[in-house]
Amino acid sequence: MSKKILLEHIATPNLTNIDVYMGTGGYKSVEKAVKTMTPDEVTEEVKKSGLRGRGGAGFPTGMKWSFLAKNTGKPSYLVCNADESEPGTFKDRYLMEHNPHSLIEGMITSSYALGANTSYIYMRGEFTWIFPILEKAIDEAYSKGFLGKNILGSDYSLDLYMHPGGGAYICGEETALLESLEGKRGNPRIKPPFPAVWGLYGCPTVVNNVETIADVPWIVNHGGDEFAKIGIGRSTGTKLISACGNINKPGVYEIELGLPVEEFIFSDEYCGGIAGGKKMKAVVAGGSSVPILPAELILKTAKGEPRLMTYESLSDGGFATGTMLGSGGFIVFDENACIVRNTWNFTQFYHHESCGQCSPCREGTGWMEKVLHRIENGHGNMRDIDLLVDVARKIEGNTICPLGDAAAWPVASAIRHFRHEFEYHILHPDKVKDRNHAPVPTLQEA
Amino acid sequence: METKFQFSAEAITLANKIINRYPEGKSKSALLPLLHIAQGENKGWLSVEAMDYVAVFLKLQPIEVYEVASFYTMYNLKPVGKYVLEVCRTGPCCLNGAEDVIDYLQNKLGIKVGETTPDGKFTIKTVECLASCGTAPMMQVGMHYHENLSKEKIDGLLEEFGK
């Protein structure tokens, strides 16, 4: 059995109740931090742990915390990113539903490290039934003295609030999230200044993913060095992976970073292999935004080494032959899945979710959607493939926020590795038109 | 004739509690939560009246409310049916039959995505990934996620909603 940090006690009945959670050792990190550690000591442990942001970018958390502007005369904020909208990703939801106190405890300990006296959890508005779960957990934490004035008799005070989004993928981008939390449209801000200097209400702010924050209590309790012992190299600790698509056992799994990808897909402990005894065609390993890889390249790197579930191994080979760990949204495609159709589908998603501020993203996603629609429906021509590559290249790197890249990469990688499927669609229009699919309505119709 | 929109007494209490979550002078932050409340109290959509009411409540210009309401997909700017069937149409759900679900609902209810049945009961809406990809296909109806949908399950749900 591999090491569990976040889901260790997940099978305990009524874990959402604070007494049960405390019975499993819960809230010890709050006591340890506020009574025996300075905020900087907490940050130091997080640095030593090597914890990297679990929201997708993998930025070292301790380093991010140490960038927070100090002595500005303004309050500092910690904002938890619970917007979880990256297609294929449903791990934060699982954690919040089944182990809400792990997030609340992490918010308190992390807020202490950052000197924040008010913190927010920005959760996507669609998670309607999770609001009461987290609100109950927050109320319980107040009643036990873990939140509010003078926490556990210390001179540290913290108020923690929930905030609902309104349905917009872009609000997962941290500066769009802050705009949204201020009651505005979710338009990403130009960086710099970074939120560490100019965040919520123009105050120093750290935005962290749910899972990142939930890892902090374990690090405080056991020490950063212990956390760093789990995993391989710069990929320390465990990671929640949400697995879906054409597999036997979709679900959320906590893995030790370093697990071979092959074991993750085929072992009964995890995905349990491809559904219906089919062959695997491709994998999108870290949410819809990361490059798709064909079966042979997800199992082995171009050098022939087994691919591991780590930041480094998954990106080995760069975009030519590699991908990214991303958010941990692991989507598996079987031999019958249509890569062209899926690419068209993803591109509709990005076109719909583009905030519209930058023309390369706003127009480019629309063009790609149109061209892909044409190819998928048997009206494409060979030049369309190069056109797509060209549009994707012109979006990439030319936008305010990374959504532009996120829209370009799936298209570029699908063509890189599955060009033959695009060509097939163009050369055999009758065959693709016959396929027994209900039409996916375009979003303009919707 | 529509009656003039206003929050119920409970909604006013809740709205004031929400405003208190944000620092002095930052009550605009309460806009998204208050729009959710307004939509809940206005048959599931935001009329101009409802938005204007929220603007007055938060001392905002109406345009500040309209521009926000139109940005986010959860806010309906047109009347909707009693039950809004929000089916996820994104890739992972399609790998497990989301397209068939959409097709089945359209045929069964005799309406297209974006339309409402003549009796005002059902609206079909497609939405993007709802973080339920491991239990696809799925749809959200009000507070609830209905997952691992099959034809039988859909039939049962529609029956339960009083088709």
Ligand SMILES: Cc1cc2nc3c(=O)[nH]c(=O)nc-3n(C[C@H](O)[C@H](O)[C@H](O)COP(=O)(O)O)c2cc1C
């Ligand atoms: C378009 C877009 C969507 C994003 N969505 C999310 C999200 O849903 N959840 C999340 O934690 N991070 C998301 N991110 C990453 C955040 O911008 C940010 O890097 C992250 O919240 C930082 O937390 P971490 O360092 O703990 O990962 C998104 C980024 C982009 C560009």
Ligand code: SF4
């Ligand atoms: S890249 Fe797209 S989503 Fe990001 S700011 Fe520009 S238009 Fe908006």
Ligand code: FES
């Ligand atoms: S793709 Fe449908 S819930 Fe994620």
